[in-house]
Amino acid sequence: MSTTAIPVPDPVEGRAPIPDPAEGSTTRGPQRAFGVAQLVEALPGALIKLNPAALWRNPVMFLVWVGAALTTLIAIAEPFLGGPEASGGTAVPAGFTWGIAVWLWLTVLFANLAESVAEGRGKAQASALRQTRTTTSARRVVGYDASSDAAATAASIVEAPSADLTLGDVVVVTAGELIPGDGDIVWGIATVDESAITGESAPVVRESGGDRSAVTGGTRVLSDRIVVRITSKPGETFVDRMIALVEGASRQRTPNEIALNILLASLSIVFVIVVLAMNPIASYAASPVSIPVLIALLVCLIPTTIGALLSAIGIAGMDRLVQRNVLAMSGRAVEAAGDVTTLLLDKTGTITYGNRRATDFVRMPGVPADDLARAASLSSLADPTPEGTSVVELAAAQGVVATLPDGAVSVPFTAQTRMSGLDLPDGTQVRKGAGSAVLAWLEASDAAPSTSLRAQLVSETDAIAASGGTPLVVATLRQAQGPGEAGSATGTVLGVVHLKDVVKDGLRERFDELRAMGIRTVMITGDNPLTAKAIAAEAGVDDFLAEATPEDKLALIQREQEGGNLVAMTGDGTNDAPALAQADVGVAMNTGTSAAKEAGNMVDLDSDPTKLIDIVRIGKQLLITRGALTTFSLANDIAKYFAIIPAMFMGVFPGLAALNVMQLSSPASAVTSAIIFNALVIIVLIPLALRGVRYRAASASATLSRNLVIYGLGGVIAPFIGIKLIDLVVSLIPGF
Template sequence: MRPDRLLDNPIMLLVEVGAVVTTVAALLDPSTLAVLVSVWLWLTVWFGTLAEAVAEGRGKAQAASLRDLQTSTTARRVRGSADELAHTGPLAVRPTDEVPSTSLRVGDVVVVGPGERIPADGDVVEGVASVDESAVTGESAPVIRESGGDRCAVTGGTVVLSDEIVVRVSRDPGQSFVDRMIALVEGSERQRTPNELALNVLLLALTAVFVLVVATLWPIAGYADARPPVVVLVALLVCLVPTTIGALLSAIGIAGMDRLVRRNVLAMSGRAVEAAGDVDVLLLDKTGTITYGNRRATALVPAPGVEPDDLARAACQSSLADETPEGRSIVDLVGGGDQALPAGVELVEFSARTRMSGLDHEVDGRVHRVRKGAASAVAAWVHSTGGRPSPEVDAAVTEISAAGGTPLVVAEKVGDRPARLLGVVRLKDVVKEGMRERFDELRAMGIRTVMITGDNALTARAIAEEAGVDDFLAEATPEDKLALIRQEQEGGRLVAMCGDGTNDAPALAQADVGVAMNTGTSAAKEAGNMVDLDSDPTKLIEVVEIGKQLLITRGALTTFSVANDVAKYFAILPAMFAVAVPQLDVLNVMRLSSPESAITSAVVFNALVIVALVPLALRGVRYRPARAEVLLRHNVLVYGVGGLVVPFVGIKAIDLVVSLIPGL
């Protein structure tokens, strides 16, 4: 209620000034009308700030739970300077010092073990562990964080559940991801968007027009010898200026960001939410966004004369020494994770030089060798032992490659006999569940989807067709992604980008809406203007819906606010001149009881309609995928016509009650 706090809301400030004027008038010349108008004008100001207060209160409640993550903890900081740590062996075995987490700085390296809280934001540089991020994301299922990929970023305050990881700190205390979340959800960094500023200018222009109109009524009424009391003029002014949308405008923007936070998407600005509502093109990184982060084994293709079980056994054994995600997926596919190794086994680890992994062990006095790897590498190994190629295996390799998959060939050699090919393991990028349906929804919204990948065109086309995207960009470098976004923007389109890797950072920064996955790198999260805490790229559909919902809600309530001025005009203006100019009684279409009750009813309705629309402002108008002209027609019919009809009904109903008050 403080005037200095209302400077950002000139319409409510004008109402408060009017309340002061009518209060003074009521004290100097007490009357039932003056007292009632004064009381309801003060209530109008209070109701006008209620929606924004409720919206901000939600953010503060969410921020309070996040502050629990900021408790100071003890960190095991690895000794040595940044240069020393960059040129040493494994960091987990180096000496550590226990220090408060508040003393950590960018570049420091800490070791975090099971049950320990990660002391600061950073990137995993050694190890792999499951991490409980439920305090940040709300999801109870633990997530895997590991070094050397796009799932290396960790958030301070989350808890390591298993194993041990080494983390390099990426942000100083006070600038962490959680600190930024707290500031944003509390609204302390929320700035008015261009659309909101433009609407404010429109509302101020309308207000200025109505101030001028009401001010000129004073001399006109004096000329007609029907000069109304100041209280009536103030009531007319307050009812004609767009108080409804003026009261709810800020709350609509805050509520839009709040709806995103409740869906585990952190928007760095209200402008990003608005832009999401106007997005024309969506670019998505393939790996980790449309597909899971690594290729997975999906099928086994036995060679002629080879039993599927024999191929499965050999594929599993040859993958036990392969610690790559692809190797682990083969073990998972055949269910051999608990398989006991034979006595005297010798594991052959995968290497980039041989491009194979395998296992050697002795069976009945003969050495049994199993190998799995790239088709050319395994074929060369088989040929070196005197083995023969298999046209059927070659055909399977060609077919899998043509379909965008990756073939791994399995072979075995027993004793002195030549090696033989057992079959092929098919690896492929697995598209996340529900992708095609989500892209169909985006298409219905008029949004074109483009998949971006570094894969060759053959693989990219296969994944694009399976996922259901509209277009793809293959063999894309960071420069290619950036160029594509700029090309689309130069064509007048708004572009959204989803990504999770460091190589996505330039594109995320250039896009109008850059949504970074929380599982991604710190660079990606810094570059985007939104962070999806669930790392679900399909969430962008909800982001777009919320953005459109924000714009539609703002337009709908503006339409309603302007339209309902007509009814208030018909209520107050005839009441002002009814005695001096009886002919104006024809404008009293609502047949209100008296001039005093008409003015009071209009002021009361003007205040109560704000309260009635607070839930709609916070929840937002429901959005259905449709063309812009269809949405516009719907809003005009519902909120334009509704803004005309509802005030007539509401003011008449209030008049029936107000007319019972003595003195009116």
């Protein structure tokens, strides 16, 4: 198989500060929370939602719909039956009942509009995704045998529509072709254009046998040839699931939403009983209250504001994740992210940039600097890894440029030897690797270093490890060639290469913010405890788990959960699947295996593990937005109660005049003004519901205190001001 080398930008040299989600930067670009165009587009959907069959799941707004329908019937019947005065009630201005009916319908419409606008943004994204879902011709391999020719012969390939592919089918995809379905690469390596899914224009490398083997249907292969095993059924591809989720078609109400709906329904029932009890009291005072006024009073007292915005808040929370290229499989996952108390983060690629770089050569006593640099460079010439390249670059920076001699044999790194190097034509062997492995290699040839040199070497490697680096020992071994010297060898430990993981810029500040939120951060790494401790201290995490295995990760999550914590983690490999499934928030990388994506409840399309921090912030923003607007809604009800009740009954009970602090012009004006304000406040709060309350890192008590002041006190004051201003306008209408 031939492959095309793809230049990969150096993540250390080209690193950029981590974006802060509070600034609003997104992969797909920021969207306006609310605009005239969105309002017009959402209006037809809002009108359709006036159907009571679509409203009954929202008990508060369903009650408003019933009140609007009943008021409309009364308004139609009034010319034939007479107004309230016909039954001994207080006379009302002409058109009063129709006015109340219209504003009740507008209240329901505005609530539907909030939800429709939120859904509309998801539908626009789903439409773009739907354009990537095409039926292509797939080349299916018949009787594929992984033990035979992995490239699949032409005789074993049949053409088939991609829609006919089933779970387990194997297909061949070459440069320029679309991948016909979701799957895992079982042979080959290729560059793939995933811009249709992720929005990123840069191609990515996908290969078999690792944690970057998953491919998505509808993406295009740019180079080489791969064999893919299909892992999805027709109609159940990753893109299909994305479309359903961003459209809101499969967005189920979360437990918190259900609990809040039950609370709102209970409050509504209580207010129904209270309002029904008012008419007998007024009738006893020879001043019965008309049904439209009672309905208006009920609608103003029940928590219509949060009832109208609750669904939009949930949809907008998932939409904010989609804007950052994170797909949440359920609203429950977004809420859980807001309640997370423990964050598990992989070191490599999350806390550090992932590619260790040579930063220094540490010489052993008596070894010339150029000898160490030349040997280290020679041992790395055939090493294509970023670490090997950085060793060659460091030597060149010190003026030592080594060339590969003719006849030299490269020795690749293996997990068994834990070394790599070069065998030179003159019999000299150069090795670079873990200290224990290099010492064992020398001892096997009876060329072990002296006790003092060994102690010096151990001291240097421990110091590098303690500083967060990775030590690689460089040594040479030369078999004696002279007469009488057969079987003897000379080994020389030249020194140590200091490899260092570079901690990403801005992480310490981010971890400080998480700590202020009450979130504990734990770094997970396969490094030894000394290295892990040093990097954890540099990055600013609270704790670390060194030499971690998949079983260790799972056990750590279970211990945290048993202690009452909610845990979030990221992963991309099949070995991460158990931990992702166990975590309360499991974020799988899109580049990872299908097993990882199936186990997690979120998928990051950009495969950026640091985005887990952003996900937690978005989850907290969702919960804070819901809590803030619930506080505002309940505070509104208290203010409206003091606005309406005194104006309605002070004629019967003069003592209530002292509570008419707004000095509303008349009972009819008070009721009309309150019902108008009740409807308009929904429209005013739609942008806030979609954008979310700005989140600031703070303790729960500080956040609660701040929201009580802003949204609690604000919710009490706003109706007094708004209703009074509306009353001044309404009182200009004759009869009011």
